[in-house]
Amino acid sequence: MSDLFEALLESQINVRQRNILKSPKRGGSSDIDAVPYLGELGVTIQEKRQPIQFTPNINEHIHRWAPYVQGFSASFVQSILDTYGSEYDSPIILDPFAGCGTVLVQAKLNGYESYGTELNPLLQFIANTKLNCWDISPYFLLKIYNSLPKDKRSPSPAFLKSHSHFKPGVLRNLGIIKGGIESIEIKNEKLKKVKDLLLLAFSSILIDCSNLKRSPCLGYGKGKRIYDTAPFVLLDQKIHHIADDLRIIHNEYRDFIHTPGKVILANSMKYTHTRKFDLVITSPPYMNGLDYVMNYKIEMGWLGFANSHKDLKNIKDAMVVCDNVSKGLINNFHTSNSTYTNDWIEEIKSNIAKNIVKRGSYRREDMPYIVHKYFDDMYKTMKNVTSALNVGGHFILVVGDSLIADVYVPTDLLIAKIGLDLGLQIEKIEKARERRSGQIRSYKLRETIITLIKGR
Numbered sequence: 001m002s003d004l005f006e007a008l009l010e011s012q013i014n015v016r017q018r019n020i021l022k023s024p025k026r027g028g029s030s031d032i033d034a035v036p037y038l039g040e041l042g043v044t045i046q047e048k049r050q051p052i053q054f055t056p057n058i059n060e061h062i063h064r065w066a067p068y069v070q071g072f073s074a075s076f077v078q079s080i081l082d083t084y085g086s087e088y089d090s091p092i093i094l095d096p097f098a099g100c101g102t103v104l105v106q107a108k109l110n111g112y113e114s115y116g117t118e119l120n121p122l123l124q125f126i127a128n129t130k131l132n133c134w135d136i137s138p139y140f141l142l143k144i145y146n147s148l149p150k151d152k153r154s155p156s157p158a159f160l161k162s163h164s165h166f167k168p169g170v171l172r173n174l175g176i177i178k179g180g181i182e183s184i185e186i187k188n189e190k191l192k193k194v195k196d197l198l199l200l201a202f203s204s205i206l207i208d209c210s211n212l213k214r215s216p217c218l219g220y221g222k223g224k225r226i227y228d229t230a231p232f233v234l235l236d237q238k239i240h241h242i243a244d245d246l247r248i249i250h251n252e253y254r255d256f257i258h259t260p261g262k263v264i265l266a267n268s269m270k271y272t273h274t275r276k277f278d279l280v281i282t283s284p285p286y287m288n289g290l291d292y293v294m295n296y297k298i299e300m301g302w303l304g305f306a307n308s309h310k311d312l313k314n315i316k317d318a319m320v321v322c323d324n325v326s327k328g329l330i331n332n333f334h335t336s337n338s339t340y341t342n343d344w345i346e347e348i349k350s351n352i353a354k355n356i357v358k359r360g361s362y363r364r365e366d367m368p369y370i371v372h373k374y375f376d377d378m379y380k381t382m383k384n385v386t387s388a389l390n391v392g393g394h395f396i397l398v399v400g401d402s403l404i405a406d407v408y409v410p411t412d413l414l415i416a417k418i419g420l421d422l423g424l425q426i427e428k429i430e431k432a433r434e435r436r437s438g439q440i441r442s443y444k445l446r447e448t449i450i451t452l453i454k455g456r
Ligand SMILES: C[S@@+](CC[C@H](N)C(=O)[O-])C[C@H]1O[C@@H](n2cnc3c(N)ncnc32)[C@H](O)[C@@H]1O
Pocket: 068, 070, 071, 072, 073, 095, 096, 097, 098, 099, 100, 101, 102, 103, 117, 118, 119, 120, 123, 266, 267, 268, 269, 282, 283, 284, 285, 286, 292, 318, 319, 320
């Protein structure tokens, strides 16, 4: 490129675009950059391509009750249960990052006891409702639904901009539905469960009724046309899906209706388990992944799980860190000294810091500490889980790696390394999917299944 042309080009592009054009990682891949780390661990990565994401669940019984962007596919969880279930008498399953409960619901469909922890109260509610309403008669659900009053109207959440999120007619109809559900008097446990099912159904239609879309982050959906009657039409469809699934449960899964399955509202980094588990199947948040709070703020507000932006921030700050947490949180972490580290983390931190200086600016200057906090958070969770794992138990994690300021972060291999530090053994590491880096689109990242085992 001539100097003149380069100067002209540089004058027309912003810093971010320039950094992308100059990145040494263009056209690269995590498979190449992972080689030295794999050598040190003494393992190779096997190919195991499969659909691991939630999308196909929209056609699966129970899983389809609530849409969730960041969950597992039911078929992936089933494949793990098929592989390992028979190794134990009747395995007890744990998902420390339970999300909307895909692992637990699938475990229950196999008759296995299952537990989880989850920090987002909306997701905990959704998961528990999907797990604990199997004894409700579909006729009873429909009877209560059909008799909901239409003359009670609930206000929209005060801290959200509901008038921009919804058209006026849609907003009015959502208020009528919510008012009707709220008017149900909880006279017994069955009515409480029906009310929970109706609230779950209501929460799961909100984004479809709004001017927003989640793809996967929540934002305005250009050109989205919504009729005022959408809340009634979509709720009716959802309730009938739930009633159909309850019918299937009563016909095909009757023996498992009372199999225990429960998600506790707790921080996986701090929670001390009182049970022992045979099989842990989980997917932690990804470092540069999604915001599990802001993405669900509409549903959290409408169901009363958050009443202010401060509530949302507090939940988010307690979670395994992602790259848009508050600066104060990272600053506190940075100045505290009781943290997990290892030589890989220190080298990665130092390379990210150097590249940020070289670039002149970066989205988050405190990125080295965000990365460090992520692995410290993961260490804390993995330590808790490992102490609760039976000898011979499997700990299976699905995670994606990252490219940060042109530095490759082998998240999956670092998690395997933390497992080794905690006394676990690596059974296998498999590549389930290829992804593109959000920053350098031509750089190939992967999504990995890490299988660890607690040896004798
Ligand atoms: C990738 S999602 C898990 C999805 C789940 N496997 C499913 O299929 O529904 C990660 C979840 O971890 C939760 N989370 C993040 N930090 C947490 C923590 N410290 N303790 C408990 N849950 C946490 C998030 O709210 C999110 O729901």
